[in-house]
Amino acid sequence: MEVSNVVPDPRQPLTLLYQTVDLVAINKPHGLLVHRSPIASDASEFAVQLLRDQLGQRVYPVHRLDRKTGGVLLFALTEAMNSVMQQQFAEGTVDKTYLAIVRGYTDDEQVIDYPLRRDDGVVQDAVTALKTLQRAEIPLPFGKHATSRYSLVELKPTTGRMHQLRKHMAHILHPIIGDRPHGCNKQNKLFLDQFAMNTMLLHASRIQFTHPQTGEPIVITAPVQAEFSRMLTTLFSGYDSAILQV
Template identity: 35%
Template sequence: MNNEPKIIFEDDQLLAAYKPEGWLVHRSEIDRYENRILLQYLRDLCGQYLYPVHRLDKPTSGVIIFGKSGEIAAQLQRQLESDNSVKKYLAVCRGHCLEQGFIDYPLPPVADFKHQRKRPRAELPRQPAITLYRRLDTIELPYEVDKYPTSRYSLVEIQLKTGRRHQIRRHFKHLHHPLIGCPKYGKSSHNRFFAQQFGIERLLLHAIQLEINHPIMEKRLTINSTPKGNFLELIEKLKWDDHFRKSESKS
């Protein structure tokens, strides 16, 4: 199945694209052998140097934006770190979560390197982290995955108010509703069930919408990115597809 990056919107100042799961936004020592690098792919595709504005974790898919100059990228970055932007995600979690929620739970930095992991967790300063969510739909499947005869799951729309590393996955683990397909913060029994039953071997987290003010023109940009591949197939199979647009768009 073709699941390559795709340009969603482009003008003289910025470029927005769809990032597939499994791709790095830029090269990193954390995963030095990965050769699927979104930044280089898009630079080759548009024939122009691009500047990163924000990031999506490797297993997360969805919409991401780049500046075409360092100044534009810095301006967009400031906006994404303020209340002038909207960042929405779509996710599948274990259990039937509340209809809506406000998660205000500070998080310590993620320790990626060995010298960071040597420090006791108690010494790592916690940073403010706020996540909003809204339950879109639920399902109860007639399979015994844990200790219950059936298994419940929720489709959730999530909005980030801060941007901490792995924030959504860590916050939903804190709620005891871990995201499906996450090996680090999820639950292995449910991850295996989705792999065996639906062929899902990815994190079910997708950046579905990014809303910003255009850095030059006086207009609001709303950039949408529909889930693709087996994430989309799962949503359609569970009859959850009426909750979001089926085509990528910007306005």
């Protein structure tokens, strides 16, 4: 079985989820950087570049997704809209929803209120609301256990700290599958060996905001991508796809 963790072919167009004269949203593939970064010198393709070439105009990412995270990524098409939308994200008025597959059985619902330290030492408040959508126990031995348990969770961050969801899930001992360095390396190796899977199973499934010019509520959703879908089928046999319509 071939490992599926490659950066998307730049010859293939990005999937557009929403487009107006001043905004456009894509379903960012896992493994694709938003923009050039000195800490990822191995990358040669970036969402900003690919979308610019696809649309034939300049684009402005108004927020960020980790390289390993897939899902809704919003761009402005003018400098003015970029400024206004960045302000909305900074003020926390954009509602964001993520899906993740994590190790173990999570609580039905939980608020993770755990401050995070930046690289420069500054400690920032960080809050994430968790809701468990489905649980699974599969006959796959791991360590001293005869089976393995996993949960499909919905995550809603009310703050926007770097790697917040990844760090919060590691903090409550339910790391996201495929996460490095915050996840469980033994679980990641298990998924690589058993399922030929090394994608991080974190997906930005939905954003909601008020259009700055029209005042209209905008909701943009992104379907999960191939590897996330494969792991849902593999781990959660008979899972209810309706629960992903968040």
